[in-house]
Amino acid sequence: xxxxxxxxxxxxxxxxxxxxxxxxxxxxxxxxxxxxxxxxxxxxxxxxxxxxxxxxxxxxxxxxxxxxxxxxxxxxxxxxxxxxxxxxxxxxxxxxxxxxxxxxxxxxxxxxxxxxxxxxxxxxxxxxxxxxxxxxxxxxxxxxxxxxxxxxxxxxxxxxxxxxxxxxxxxxxxxxxxxxxxxxxxxxxxxxxxxxxxxxxxxxxxxxxxxxxxxxxxxxxxxxxxxxxxxxxxxxxxxxxxxxxxxxxxxxxxxxxxxxxxxxxxxxxxxxxxxxxxxxxxxxxxxxxxxxxxxxxxxxxxxxxxxxxxxxxxxxx
Amino acid sequence: xxxxxxxxxxxxxxxxxxxxxxxxxxxxxxxxxxxxxxxxxxxxxxxxxxxxxxxxxxxxxxxxxxxxxxxxxxxxxxxxxxxxxxxxxxxxxxxxxxxxxxxxxxxxxxxxxxxxxxxxxxxxxxxxxxxxxxxxxxxxxxxxxxxxxxxxxxxxxxxxxxxxxxxxxxxxxxxxxxxxxxxxxxxxxxxxxxxxxxxxxxxxxxxxxxxxxxxxxxxxxxxxxxxxxxxxxxxxxxxxxxxxxxxxxxxxxxxxxxxxxxxxxxxxxxxxxxxxxxxxxxxxxxxxxxxxxxxxxxxxxxxxxxxxxxxxxxxxxxxxxxxxxxxxxxxxxxxxxxxxxxxxxxxxxxxxxxxxxxxxxxxxxxxxxxxxxxxxxxxxxxxxxxxxxxxxxxxxxxxxxxxxxxxxxxxxxxxxxxxxxxxxxxxxxxxxxxxxxxxxxxxxxxxxxxxxxxxxxxxxxxxxxxxxxxxxxxxxxxxxxxxxxxxxxxxxxxxxxxxxxxxxxxxxxxxxxxxxxxxxxxxxxxxxxxxxxxxxxxxxxxxxxxxxxxxxxxxxxxxxxxxxxxxxxxxxxxxxxxxxxxxxxxxxxxxxxxxxxxxxxxxxxxxxxxxxxxxxxxxxxxxxxxxxxxxxxxxxxxxxxxx
Numbered sequence: 001x002x003x004x005x006x007x008x009x010x011x012x013x014x015x016x017x018x019x020x021x022x023x024x025x026x027x028x029x030x031x032x033x034x035x036x037x038x039x040x041x042x043x044x045x046x047x048x049x050x051x052x053x054x055x056x057x058x059x060x061x062x063x064x065x066x067x068x069x070x071x072x073x074x075x076x077x078x079x080x081x082x083x084x085x086x087x088x089x090x091x092x093x094x095x096x097x098x099x100x101x102x103x104x105x106x107x108x109x110x111x112x113x114x115x116x117x118x119x120x121x122x123x124x125x126x127x128x129x130x131x132x133x134x135x136x137x138x139x140x141x142x143x144x145x146x147x148x149x150x151x152x153x154x155x156x157x158x159x160x161x162x163x164x165x166x167x168x169x170x171x172x173x174x175x176x177x178x179x180x181x182x183x184x185x186x187x188x189x190x191x192x193x194x195x196x197x198x199x200x201x202x203x204x205x206x207x208x209x210x211x212x213x214x215x216x217x218x219x220x221x222x223x224x225x226x227x228x229x230x231x232x233x234x235x236x237x238x239x240x241x242x243x244x245x246x247x248x249x250x251x252x253x254x255x256x257x258x259x260x261x262x263x264x265x266x267x268x269x270x271x272x273x274x275x276x277x278x279x280x281x282x283x284x285x286x287x288x289x290x291x292x293x294x295x296x297x298x299x300x301x302x303x304x305x306x307x308x309x310x311x312x313x314x315x316x317x
Numbered sequence: 318x319x320x321x322x323x324x325x326x327x328x329x330x331x332x333x334x335x336x337x338x339x340x341x342x343x344x345x346x347x348x349x350x351x352x353x354x355x356x357x358x359x360x361x362x363x364x365x366x367x368x369x370x371x372x373x374x375x376x377x378x379x380x381x382x383x384x385x386x387x388x389x390x391x392x393x394x395x396x397x398x399x400x401x402x403x404x405x406x407x408x409x410x411x412x413x414x415x416x417x418x419x420x421x422x423x424x425x426x427x428x429x430x431x432x433x434x435x436x437x438x439x440x441x442x443x444x445x446x447x448x449x450x451x452x453x454x455x456x457x458x459x460x461x462x463x464x465x466x467x468x469x470x471x472x473x474x475x476x477x478x479x480x481x482x483x484x485x486x487x488x489x490x491x492x493x494x495x496x497x498x499x500x501x502x503x504x505x506x507x508x509x510x511x512x513x514x515x516x517x518x519x520x521x522x523x524x525x526x527x528x529x530x531x532x533x534x535x536x537x538x539x540x541x542x543x544x545x546x547x548x549x550x551x552x553x554x555x556x557x558x559x560x561x562x563x564x565x566x567x568x569x570x571x572x573x574x575x576x577x578x579x580x581x582x583x584x585x586x587x588x589x590x591x592x593x594x595x596x597x598x599x600x601x602x603x604x605x606x607x608x609x610x611x612x613x614x615x616x617x618x619x620x621x622x623x624x625x626x627x628x629x630x631x632x633x634x635x636x637x638x639x640x641x642x643x644x645x646x647x648x649x650x651x652x653x654x655x656x657x658x659x660x661x662x663x664x665x666x667x668x669x670x671x672x673x674x675x676x677x678x679x680x681x682x683x684x685x686x687x688x689x690x691x692x693x694x695x696x697x698x699x700x701x702x703x704x705x706x707x708x709x710x711x712x713x714x715x716x717x718x719x720x721x722x723x724x725x726x727x728x729x730x731x732x733x734x735x736x737x738x739x740x741x742x743x744x745x746x747x748x749x750x751x752x753x754x755x756x757x758x759x760x761x762x763x764x765x766x767x768x769x770x771x772x773x774x775x776x777x778x779x780x781x782x783x784x785x786x787x788x789x790x791x792x793x794x795x796x797x798x799x800x801x802x803x804x805x806x807x808x809x810x811x812x813x814x815x816x817x818x819x820x821x822x823x824x825x826x827x828x829x830x831x832x833x834x835x836x837x838x839x840x841x842x843x844x845x846x847x848x849x850x851x852x853x854x855x856x857x858x859x860x861x862x863x864x865x866x867x868x869x870x871x872x873x874x875x876x877x878x879x880x881x882x883x884x885x886x887x888x889x890x891x892x893x894x895x896x897x898x899x900x901x902x903x904x905x906x907x908x909x910x911x912x913x914x915x916x917x918x919x920x921x922x923x924x925x926x927x928x929x930x931x932x933x934x935x936x937x938x939x940x941x942x943x944x945x946x947x948x949x950x951x952x953x954x955x956x957x958x959x960x
Contacts, residue, residue, distance in 0.1 A: 007792030009779025011710045022706040029707055033697035040664065040693045047672035048686060055675070058834065060867035061609030063860075066669035070613045073665030074658065081654050081700075088650055088704040095706055096643055111482075150478040151573060153638060153713060157779045161709020164639045166574065167477060168567030171640035184791075188638075188713040188781045190471050192478060193398040196784035272788075292398055 008184045011157035015183070015204075016176040017140075018160035021094045025087055032080060095160070098174040101142035105133060109145070109152035109165040109187065111295060112194035113257055113270040118217070127217045128245070130257030132201045132265045136210040137180050145171040150192060156185035156202050164189055177204030184271070193293035199271030213264070216317070220248025221260050223315050232312025235305055243296070246316065256296060262316040269294070281310055325890070325899060328882040333852050336884045343887060344436070344848035347908050355908035357441035358848060362448050363427025364744065369452055370420035375811075376459075377411035380404045382808055385768075389801035391789040401785035402469040403487070407462070409472030410491065414498055415455045417591035417729050418536075422447075422505050424736055425533040425594060427744065429509065431839035432527050434518025434857060436850045436889040437905050439511040442948065446912035447504035453920040454497035461490035471783060473584060473635075476565035476576040480557045486927065492555040493923040499548040500919065506537035506544075514894040518838065520857040520875070521897040524618075527837055528611065531618050532597025535625040536590035542629070543590070547583035550576060559929060574639060581632035589628040592724065593621055595732040596663060596692075599685045602739045603667055605835040606682035607674025610861055610868070613666040620659035620666075627656045637708045646705045653703035660696055664689060679833075680754030684735030687762050691727025695720060698773065713783075715796075716776025722769045734761070734814060741818070742832045746844045747825030753817045761810030767803025771796035836861035841877055853880035854890055857897070911948040918944055 012030075014023040106117035116133050118126040135141045145154050147167040154173060155162035163173040177183065187198035205213070223229055233249060240259075241251035247260040262268075266275055269291050273279040282289070285306060287296040301309065346352035346361070356362070384404055387396045396404070426444060430437050438444045461467045466485030470478050479488050513534050517526065554576070556562040563569035565576050604611045611617060633641065633649035667689050676682055698720035702708045711717060734757075742748045775796040780787065787793050831840035840863055842851055855877045859865055862875035881890055887905035892898055918940035925933025 007778040009791055010777060011779055012777055022710060025704065026701075026707050026710060029701045029704055033701055036697050037690075037694055040668070041690055043668050044671070044686060044689055047668050048676055048678075050672065052675060058867065059608065059675075060836075060864050061607075061674055063610040063614075063868060066612035066666075066673040067616070069669030069672070070616055070662055070665045073668075074661050077661040078658060081657055084700070084704060085651055085654050088654075088706065089647055091704075091706045092643055092647065092650075150482050151475050155781075157710060161706060162638050162713065163709075166639065168571075168573065169640070186779075186781055189475070190402075190478075190713075190783040192482060193402065195781075196398065196786050 009157050009186065014158050014160070015179045015181070016159045017178070018095055018098075018173075018175050019158065021091045022161055025091045028087060029084060032084065098142065098172070099140040099176075101174060102136065102139040104142045104144065107143050107145045107154055107165065109147045109149075109154065109191075109198075111149050111192050112187070112198040112291075114154075114198070114200045115148075115257065118214070126214070127247075127260070128258040129217060129261065130265075131199070131267065131270050132203065134203045134205060134210055134213045135175070135177060136207045137204050138176065138178055139207075140174050140176040143173045143175065145173060151189050152187045152191050152198070153189035154185070155188040156183050156200070158183050159202065162188045175202070177202065180204050180206060194291055197270055197272045197291055199267075201266065201271060216264065217261055221246050221316050222248065223312065226311075228308050228311045229315060231305075232308040232310070235301070235309045236312055239299060239301070239309075259313070259316055262313055264317055277310060277314070280313060281306060284309060284313075325881055325883075325902065327856070327876070327879055328853060329879040330853060333882055336882055337852050340849040340852060340884050341847060343884070346848070352908060354913055355910050357437070357445045357906060357909060357912070359426050359430050359438045359441065359444060360744075360846065360848075360850075362444050363423050363425075365448055366419050366423030366426055366451070369448075369455070370416050370423055373411050373415040373455060374420070377408050377416060378808060378811065380408040380411065382804060384408065385801040385804045387785065388787075388797050390798065391787050391794055393786055396785065398785045399469065402783075403462075403467035405783060406468045406471050406474075406491075407458075410458060410468065412725065413472055413587075413591070414495070415451075415458070417725060418502065418587075419451055420733050421533070421536070421591065421594040421598075421729070422451075424598065424733075424740070425509065425529065426505075428740070428839055429512055429530065429533070430516065430850055431743075431842065431846060432530065432837050433512070433516055434521060434838045434841075434851060434855050435512075435516040436854070436883075436887075438508050439516055440508050442906050442909050442912050443504050443508050444912075445909070446915055447501045447508065449913050449916035450497055450504070450919060451501040453916050454494050454501060457497060457920060457923065458490060458494035461487050461494075466490070473580055474554070474576075476554065476557070476573050477567065479576075480554055480565045489555060489558055489927055492551040492558070493927055495551045496548055496555075497920060497923055499544045499551075502540050502544050506540045509533050509537040510541070515891050516889065516903075517892050517897045518855055518857045519881070519890060519892055519897055519899045521892070523895050523897075524615070525857060525860045525897075527597070528600035528614070528617055528621065529594060529597035531621050532594040532600075535621050536593050539586045539590050539593075539625045539628065543583045543586035546579050547587075550579035550583070553579075555926065559926075574636075577636050577639065578632070581635045582629075585632040585635065586625070586628045588724070589625055592728040593625060595729045595736075597621065598732045598736045599667065599688055600663070601837065602681060602736060603685040604670050604674065605739070605833050606679050606685070607670050607676045609670065609674040610836070610864070611666060612669040612673065613662070614860065616662050617666045620662040623659045624656060627652060627659070631656055634703055634708070637705050638712055643705075650703055650705045654700065657696065657700055657703075660692070664693060664696075679738070680749070680751055680758055681735045681738040681833075683755070683758040683762075684731050684738065687758065688727060688731040688735065691723055691731060691765070694770075695723030695727045698723065711776065713781055714776035715772045715780045715782055718782050719769050719772035719776060722772070726765060726769070731761075731765075737814075737818070739833065740839075741821065741825075742828030743839055743844050743846070745822060745825070746828055747821055748828050748832060749817050749821040749825060753813065753820070757810060757813045757817060760813060761807060764803050764805075764807030764810050768800050768807050769803070771799045771803070775800070831863065834863075836864035838862060851880070853878075853882060855880045909948070911944050915941055915944040915948065 014020050104119040108115040114131050117128050145165040147165045152165040153162045159175040163171050183202040185200040241253050243253040243256035245252045245258045268275050284299050286298040287294045346356040387393050466487040468487040468491035470483050553564045563571045565571045630652045634653040702711050738749050775793050778792040780793045828844045858873045858875040859870050865874050889903050891901040891903050918937050922934050922937025
């Protein structure tokens with residue numbers, strides 16, 4: 001994946017074995033389609049404007065004749081369809097044959113953000129994070145998809161096709177990135193007011209960096225003992241912990257994203273805003289101004305309280 | 318219907334002249350507002366369907382333009398997400414339900430008895446009823462805006478969003494409105510099926526009916542099987558939301574995918590039901606402007622029926638990403654590819670008709686020829702989404718939005734506008750303006766492609782559908798801006814059409830009975846036709862009764878200037894289903910208030926269900942039963958004159 005991609009959600013390029021056979025098929029079908037349109041358009045123009053001998057004004061052509069068009073046209077169409085069907089089934093076989101994954105990630109879709117629960121290959125739980133995941137380059141990762149509320153769809157176009165996330169029903173998807181980079185994904189099934197802002201990022205990185213990320217994510221939060229930060233921690237416990245967790249503190253809410261390593265992410269609000277202190281402050285103060293109808297209410301903090309809370313959040317690396 | 322046993326006499330035109338006044342008097346609706354409310358004349362009902370459907374088209378179109386303003390640039394906040402979601406839902410509901418089928422029912426209601434050479438539909442009062450309840454269902458659905466809670470779950474309203482998460486009463490309005498709409502569709506469908514099987518002119522065997530009739534017939538039979546699934550699903554949705562049932566509630570063991578199956582078992586056949594009659598329009602009208610009969614009548618009829626039939630085996634292609642097993646996905650992928658074959662047959666039949674004919678470049682011709690290209694573009698994008706793995710990328714993106722607009726506008730709207738130019742002189746006695754028509758076509762065609770072609774690109778660049786805004790930097794800005802510009806150009810084109818209708822109604826050139834020198838029976842009678850359609854019901858001997866002299870048909874000719882007078886009350890002739898042999902004289906009903914009253918009673922019952930006022934439901938149901946009793950009460954048949 002190039003550093004600057006003009007269409008980071010475009011799927012006519014892909015970077016892994018769960019997507020590549022589909023991309024080849026997509027190109028094939030697209031080229032067939034464009035050729036068909038071109039041929040039919042040419043035939044239509046020919047049919048309209050072909051030279052004709054003059055005849056009597058009120059003449060009506062005979063009813064027979066012309067059937068050869070149907071015969072030849074259909075005879076050409078059928079083998080193309082047959083070949084496309086065979087290619088479809090072969091591609092289907094290739095992409096549903098998931099290799100043994102090195103990590104399993106439980107994806108729990110919420111209105112309007114993504115919860116990720118990492119497990120090792122044996123299925124033992126490791127840690128919880130939100131909206132941004134890291135995966136090792138060249139290794140297949142399995143995703144077990146479930147929903148906390150309505151139907152969503154899990155989709156990282158440049159790594160593979162989408163799979164719906166349906167309540168009461170666990171779907172499996174797998175992805176593998178063969179090139180390091182940040183891949184963008186987005187919910188693809190209409191899920192309510194903020195369906196438009198339910199993005200996710202997949203960072204594919206070499207194994208060493210990935211391992212370091214994993215190790216960091218596994219740790220509880222380490223917060224220095226400083227008066228302002230302690231005030232922020234207390235505020236967090238009071239105002240935020242009903243919905244948010246920070247491992248290593250008493251905050252263990254599950255309705256909203258786990259914030260243990262908030263500052264290790266690059267965005268907030270399901271990729272809506274870059275993560276920086278200004279955006280974080282604005283978001284905490286009034287999420288409704290930035291993402292109307294999001295389920296997080298305005299915090300109603302005094303400026304001093306907001307400063308203290310932000311001081312605390314900034315230590316969640 | 319009553320059957321008579323008189324022997325039928327064939328009357329010559331000259332001898333029929335004295336009876337014409339009597340016919341006119343018999344078939345005329347009551348004067349004034351009483352006739353307006355009580356008429357059962359299929360031509361009146363057809364025109365009402367057309368006007369109402371076009372009004373909904375205008376409303377749905379304005380909604381679309383509002384959406385396009387929001388999406389023209391990234392990160393706009395002109396609309397709140399809630400407003401955007403309600404508008405895209407109502408846009409879809411309006412176009413797919415309140416416009417697409419009713420506009421075709423309008424043409425079919427108006428035209429069927431005329432092209433079949435008879436005097437009304439088989440059940441005239443049922444016909445009026447299906448219109449009234451369609452109108453009331455549309456008003457019911459739009460009343461949700463007045464109370465501030467429009468449906469917001471998209472036209473396919475997936476649960477559990479629609480059942481448990483959608484705020485307000487919008488989804489209840491949608492569910493109950495669709496029950497009313499389903500009643501309208503069912504009543505209309507039964508009427509079309511029986512009319513084809515019973516009311517063709519003598520001699521019009523089943524292989525001589527126009528393709529419009531086949532298309533509407535296929536759609537009607539399809540709807541009779543498809544609509545119950547939707548009515549059931551919407552009723553279950555209403556019960557889940559209001560009576561505490563748990564059909565779709567996961568926490569209580571309900572199944573969200575049950576909704577998707579029920580909805581698409583209806584929804585996919587529905588898509589064919591709203592295009593096959595329009596394809597039939599093209600199959601009948603395109604040849605008129607190409608000065609030759611349609612190439613491959615039998616092949617096109619078979620293709621029409623096969624499409625409807627296979628259309629019942631493709632619904633899962635809306636659900637490829639739901640995690641169903643690969644074997645079933647493969648089956649539905651194959652059926653969705655196979656359904657392309659009958660479409661190919663029709664496309665090559667139209668191409669062959671143009672190529673081997675002598676096309677006259679009328680406005681109507683341009684719309685039909687343009688349709689062929691749009692049909693193919695919509696067809697190949699459908700072919701791409703039929704392939705399961707490709708669809709895993711394409712589904713729920715703007716590629717699908719492009720596909721469905723090419724299909725629904727390309728195959729429904731363009732033929733409909735072409736049909737308006739073609740049959741306007743028959744309906745009004747005046748021709749539409751051709752010069753304005755050419756502008757009309759080219760602006761619509763350009764605007765359409767400018768609006769909807771870039772949606773393919775937005776889709777291939779990964780833009781999901783149904784998002785109220787999007788971020789810059791994803792490659793979506795340019796296609797969206799072009800789409801928004803194109804959609805306004807398209808709106809201008811449609812405005813031009815309305816101006817042409819308005820202008821032509823007043824100043825249009827007077828049309829004779831057959832201005833296009835067309836072959837079918839509607840052009841035999843005056844423009845506009847008298848209330849009784851035909852003074853003499855013609856005797857048909859070929860597929861193109863009015864072209865027989867030029868085609869030099871072998872064997873007996875159709876008898877167009879003599880026929881059955883049947884002037885003893887509201888009479889027409891019943892014929893056998895396959896061969897069109899006369900079997901009985903039918904006594905048809907005249908004006909009646911019962912259809913309107915029954916539609917009102919059922920709407921009151923639905924209103925009661927919306928308000929959870931079961932006394933109101935009971936009142937509506939009782940009123941409906943009483944109206945039905947009065948409807949079915951045997952009335953003495955008014956007879957006039959002598960036999």
